[in-house]
Amino acid sequence: MPMSAPDYTWLFTPGSTFAYESGTTGVIHVASGGELWLPTGRIVACDPFVCLGEGETEPFTVAVEPGRYRVEAAVATLTQPGEPPSDEPHLRVAAARLVIRDEPTATWELALLPGQDPAELGDEEFYGYGVDAGTGCFYDAAAEESFPASEGDEGPLWDAFEHSDWAPGPHLITAPETGHTVVAFTSGWGDGAYPTWIGRTAAGEITCFVTDFFVAPDPSESAEPPAPATATA
Numbered sequence: 224m225p226m227s228a229p230d231y232t233w234l235f236t237p238g239s240t241f242a243y244e245s246g247t248t249g250v251i252h253v254a255s256g257g258e259l260w261l262p263t264g265r266i267v268a269c270d271p272f273v274c275l276g277e278g279e280t281e282p283f284t285v286a287v288e289p290g291r292y293r294v295e296a297a298v299a300t301l302t303q304p305g306e307p308p309s310d311e312p313h314l315r316v317a318a319a320r321l322v323i324r325d326e327p328t329a330t331w332e333l334a335l336l337p338g339q340d341p342a343e344l345g346d347e348e349f350y351g352y353g354v355d356a357g358t359g360c361f362y363d364a365a366a367e368e369s370f371p372a373s374e375g376d377e378g379p380l381w382d383a384f385e386h387s388d389w390a391p392g393p394h395l396i397t398a399p400e401t402g403h404t405v406v407a408f409t410s411g412w413g414d415g416a417y418p419t420w421i422g423r424t425a426a427g428e429i430t431c432f433v434t435d436f437f438v439a440p441d442p443s444e445s446a447e448p449p450a451p452a453t454a455t456a
Contacts, residue, residue, distance in 0.1 A: 261291070272380065299315050316410065
């Protein structure tokens with residue numbers, strides 16, 4: 224079977240905890256990324272340092288009503304056994320969520336790009352986006368031309384991370400000429416491939432888009448950081 228979605232309600236509940244077999248524990252807090260402007264409702268998720276401004280990344284096949292929607296990250300504070308409190312805690316973004324509707328999620332489905340068919344996925348496979356610069360993001364397809372591709376260590380995307388000492392985020396970045404926005408964040412343990420899921424109410428209305436960075440294991444299990452399942456382009 225293709226990969227299934229875990230309990231993201233638990234993951235976005237402040238104070239949720241998990242543990243790895245090594246004894247390292249994680250505590251979740253939810254960090255706000257402000258409101259993302261979706262002028263067309265066509266949502267893109269990708270590694271912004273690699274893809275933003277390149278004009279090659281397609282939006283998901285499922286769109287939402289244009290508007291402004293909040294983005295938040297489930298950030299895990301990791302602590303090793305016997306480790307004293309630190310002024311610089313070990314933080315990892317476990318997942319990022321674009322909230323469309325504040326209602327309970329009843330079902331989950333993979334967010335797809337044109338041409339992707341879940342029926343073609345093998346055991347524990349998923350469709351997801353590749354990360355090569357340790358970051359992920361959400362933005363509207365119309366914002367693509369408002370953010371020229373990053374070159375070296377220049378541009379508003381670089382500045383947002385640099386000025387925060389590379390804090391996990393989320394970081395809300397606005398293009399001054401157009402008002403288009405992108406919300407970016409670090410991607411869990413770094414580079415890899417990560418799925419985005421669409422939550423729906425029992426009536427089928429979209430509640431959220433969630434990108435999972437494979438930091439937090441299932442709450443019913445105790446494990447090492449999950450090895451990413453197989454992503455299919």
